[in-house]
Amino acid sequence: DAKTTQPNSMESNEEEPVHLPCNHSTISGTDYIHWYRQLPSQGPEYVIHGLTSNVNNRMASLAIAEDRKSSTLILHRATLRDAAVYYCILRVYNTDKLIFGTGTRLQVFP
Amino acid sequence: DSGVTQTPKHLITATGQRVTLRCSPRSGDLSVYWYQQSLDQGLQFLIQYYNGEERAKGNILERFSAQQFPDLHSELNLSSLELGDSALYFCASSAEGQRAPNEQFFGPGTRLTVL
Numbered sequence: 001d002a003k004t005t006q007p008n009s010m011e012s013n014e015e016e017p018v019h020l021p022c023n024h025s026t027i028s029g030t031d032y033i034h035w036y037r038q039l040p041s042q043g044p045e046y047v048i049h050g051l052t053s054n055v056n057n058r059m060a061s062l063a064i065a066e067d068r069k070s071s072t073l074i075l076h077r078a079t080l081r082d083a084a085v086y087y088c089i090l091r092v093y094n095t096d097k098l099i100f101g102t103g104t105r106l107q108v109f110p
Numbered sequence: 111d112s113g114v115t116q117t118p119k120h121l122i123t124a125t126g127q128r129v130t131l132r133c134s135p136r137s138g139d140l141s142v143y144w145y146q147q148s149l150d151q152g153l154q155f156l157i158q159y160y161n162g163e164e165r166a167k168g169n170i171l172e173r174f175s176a177q178q179f180p181d182l183h184s185e186l187n188l189s190s191l192e193l194g195d196s197a198l199y200f201c202a203s204s205a206e207g208q209r210a211p212n213e214q215f216f217g218p219g220t221r222l223t224v225l
Contacts, residue, residue: 036214038153043200043202043216043217043218043219044153044200044202045216046213046214046215087153095166096141096158096204096212096214097143097155097158097168098145098155098214099155100152100153100154100155102152
């Protein structure tokens with residue numbers, strides 16, 4: 001399974017944008033890029049996913065590099081509730097299993 | 111609330127015992143997944159069922175087994191328990207399998223403690 005690399009932790013202030021990077025240099029042409037987050041004492045929750053083009057939804061935006069070897073999850077205005085571990089995951093085409101890495105622990109300060 | 115329910119919430123048992131964890135997927139979801147989260151191994155995919163049939167296997171020990179019933183609920187059976195099996199066990203469900211980049215909805219987890 002292709003691997004992702006994320007910083008162990010990041011910090012942000014409330015109401016500021018947050019850019020969470022992810023490197024996936026061994027991504028194949030059909031791997032989807034998924035982001036999940038895990039709030040304290042909860043199960044993971046889906047944030048966003050993409051294949052080649054940038055994606056936006058109500059939670060976040062996903063910017064995918066042209067060569068697809070990296071991506072960035074963008075939280076436009078961080079809130080205290082966004083403090084969580086964020087996982088960048090490559091999902092192999094035609095499979096459903098998610099292979100979680102160690103993720104980035106995001107701290108948000110008031 | 112993801113719509114996925116798991117019981118029990120907590121389970122404390124002794125080494126060598128057997129336990130069963132139960133998961134009810136979101137209404138209409140055909141795929142059920144089991145994940146294990148421990149402090150040293152992180153979140154690991156164990157197994158997936160789709161409409162009653164095993165679809166994918168991950169790092170699931172031979173002492174562990176799962177099944178999905180006709181009403182689509184799933185059970186994860188853990189036997190000959192060891193201290194190292196202490197972990198959070200999450201169930202997730204999704205609408206389809208392998209045909210679309212589908213979102214997985216996770217339950218609140220069952221915390222298993224083996225003493």
